[in-house]
Amino acid sequence: MQRKDVFVSEEELKRQKEFVQQVRGLYAEKGKTPKALVETYGCQQNENDSERIKGMLSEMGFAFTDSREDADFILFNTCAVREGAEMRVLGNVGALKHLKARRPDLIVGICGCMMQQEHMVKKLKSKYKHVSVIFGTHSLYQFPEILYKAVCKNERVISLIDSEGRIAEDIPVYRENTASAWVSIMYGCNNFCSYCIVPYVRGRERSREPEKILEEIKSLAQNGVKEITLLGQNVNSYGKDLDRNVDFADLLLLADKVSGIRRIRFMTSHPKDMTDKLIETLPKVKKLCDQIHLPFQAGSDRILEKMNRRYTKEGYIHLVERIRTAMPNAVFTTDIIVGFPGESKEDFNETIDVLKRVRFDSVFSFIYSKREGTPAAKMPNQVPEDLKHKHFDELLDVQNKISREINETYDGKTVEIMVEGLSKTNETMMCGRTSGGKIVNFPKDDALSAGDFVHVKITKISTWSLTGERV
Ligand code: SAH
Numbered sequence: 168m169q170r171k172d173v174f175v176s177e178e179e180l181k182r183q184k185e186f187v188q189q190v191r192g193l194y195a196e197k198g199k200t201p202k203a204l205v206e207t208y209g210c211q212q213n214e215n216d217s218e219r220i221k222g223m224l225s226e227m228g229f230a231f232t233d234s235r236e237d238a239d240f241i242l243f244n245t246c247a248v249r250e251g252a253e254m255r256v257l258g259n260v261g262a263l264k265h266l267k268a269r270r271p272d273l274i275v276g277i278c279g280c281m282m283q284q285e286h287m288v289k290k291l292k293s294k295y296k297h298v299s300v301i302f303g304t305h306s307l308y309q310f311p312e313i314l315y316k317a318v319c320k321n322e323r324v325i326s327l328i329d330s331e332g333r334i335a336e337d338i339p340v341y342r343e344n345t346a347s348a349w350v351s352i353m354y355g356c357n358n359f360c361s362y363c364i365v366p367y368v369r370g371r372e373r374s375r376e377p378e379k380i381l382e383e384i385k386s387l388a389q390n391g392v393k394e395i396t397l398l399g400q401n402v403n404s405y406g407k408d409l410d411r412n413v414d415f416a417d418l419l420l421l422a423d424k425v426s427g428i429r430r431i432r433f434m435t436s437h438p439k440d441m442t443d444k445l446i447e448t449l450p451k452v453k454k455l456c457d458q459i460h461l462p463f464q465a466g467s468d469r470i471l472e473k474m475n476r477r478y479t480k481e482g483y484i485h486l487v488e489r490i491r492t493a494m495p496n497a498v499f500t501t502d503i504i505v506g507f508p509g510e511s512k513e514d515f516n517e518t519i520d521v522l523k524r525v526r527f528d529s530v531f532s533f534i535y536s537k538r539e540g541t542p543a544a545k546m547p548n549q550v551p552e553d554l555k556h557k558h559f560d561e562l563l564d565v566q567n568k569i570s571r572e573i574n575e576t577y578d579g580k581t582v583e584i585m586v587e588g589l590s591k592t593n594e595t596m597m598c599g600r601t602s603g604g605k606i607v608n609f610p611k612d613d614a615l616s617a618g619d620f621v622h623v624k625i626t627k628i629s630t631w632s633l634t635g636e637r638v
């Protein structure tokens with residue numbers, strides 16, 4: 168595909184804007200402010216997509232609610248990465264049947280990654296008749312038109328585009344968080360790790376133009392945002408598809424110059440794309456946080472090869488060492504899959520060995536889930552459920568001990584944190600994050616708000632967070 172064809176045309180975006188006004192008009196005629204509830208599953212990319220959907224809804228005159236009873240429109244933005252996530256969505260959607268029967272005006276919709284899979288759309292069409300809006304990630308920009316048809320004609324609208332997926336710029340974004348923001352720098356993935364559905368539901372890698380990204384970051388800074396997270400399935404391959412000479416290292420340096428922003432994070436990066444240039448650049452990016460999320464997935468070279476990850480165990484460990492030399496305070500986090508087809512006890516022990524040698528601050532571990540259409544789903548020697556769970560529990564025990572030991576080194580230390588808001592578990596406390604991404608709780612102070620920077624002396628340690636007092 169030619170680069171210019173990657174973008175949704177301006178005419179098309181203009182056409183969608185007209186539908187925004189039409190939906191606004193429909194509800195104005197009814198004399199009410201419609202309310203929407205958007206439930207998001209899956210990764211930050213989906214969170215960011217939901218912010219875009221809410222941006223469009225807001226322009227259509229919608230207010231937002233957390234109550235299903237109150238909502239005129241309920242939309243599930245779904246994730247397909249594991250079976251568990253899909254089952255949860257289907258359960259929640261199914262539970263709305265009664266509400267829809269009681270309130271026929273209610274519009275129920277499903278969008279996101281699950282809806283890029285043909286078998287799933289088929290299932291919804293036949294078994295979930297109360298769902299009237301269905302669209303995949305590639306049709307997100309057509310949401311105003313889809314909703315218009317659903318509201319106006321009270322008919323079922325299914326919009327699926329099975330093309331590669333495009334970039335739609337200048338869609339409004341509704342952000343609830345005033346201090347931190349996700350900024351998508353690219354969409355899609357080209358890696359085809361053999362277990363993963365993402366490349367099939369998100370399409371090929373496509374990078375936004377650097378000017379557009381910087382424009383967005385500048386505008387966020389002007390609106391008081393202090394921290395940005397550059398988002399993509401594989402951010403360190405940013406720019407490979409651009410017909411100009413800009414890569415992820417260059418983009419980090421450009422973002423670093425935007426005044427007002429104090430912290431820059433990024434996720435996720437792939438070990439195979441951590442170039443020497445990028446490692447040398449990391450310490451030069453002054454606002455870069457000390458947190459590197461670098462998934463290794465498995466420790467056994469045999470399994471890594473079957474996963475199509477394109478690095479080895481020792482290669483990964485050496486990479487961590489090189490990044491640590493460049494960024495001595497770097498905090499590492501990772502993703503791990505337990506129970507990939509053919510993973511033996513010996514293979515699993517290699518994963519444990521990586522945990523012990525690297526000493527991640529925290530890990531996101533997942534039990535392997537068979538995804539229809541991926542090569543791994545057809546591989547022999549699928550690991551029995553009970554063994555997967557046994558290894559999973561073992562891994563958690565090892566990691567929890569490491570996380571706790573690392574947190575204990577913070578006892579008595581003073582750290583700088585950016586305030587995020589009230590603690591979710593204790594009304595008398597607030598919370599914030601260190602540059603390394605650690606959650607720190609401290610006594611509430613009404614004078615503080617999200618985005619303020621304060622120093623906290625750590626007095627209490629737990630496996631997942633730190634607690635302290637302001638100094
Ligand atoms: N692009 C990112 C994130 C991909 S999805 C990356 O490459 O790291 C987030 C995590 O889900 C992956 O890192 C992987 O650990 C996990 N995952 C993906 N497919 C999975 C599957 N079929 N079963 C279990 N976990 C899976």
Ligand code: SF4
Nearest residue numbers: 356358359360363365
């Ligand atoms: Fe999936 Fe691999 Fe792409 Fe990550 S890099 S999204 S794990 S295919």
Ligand code: F3S
Nearest residue numbers: 209210246247248280
């Ligand atoms: Fe899930 Fe789609 Fe993200 S499958 S992990 S929401 S890209």
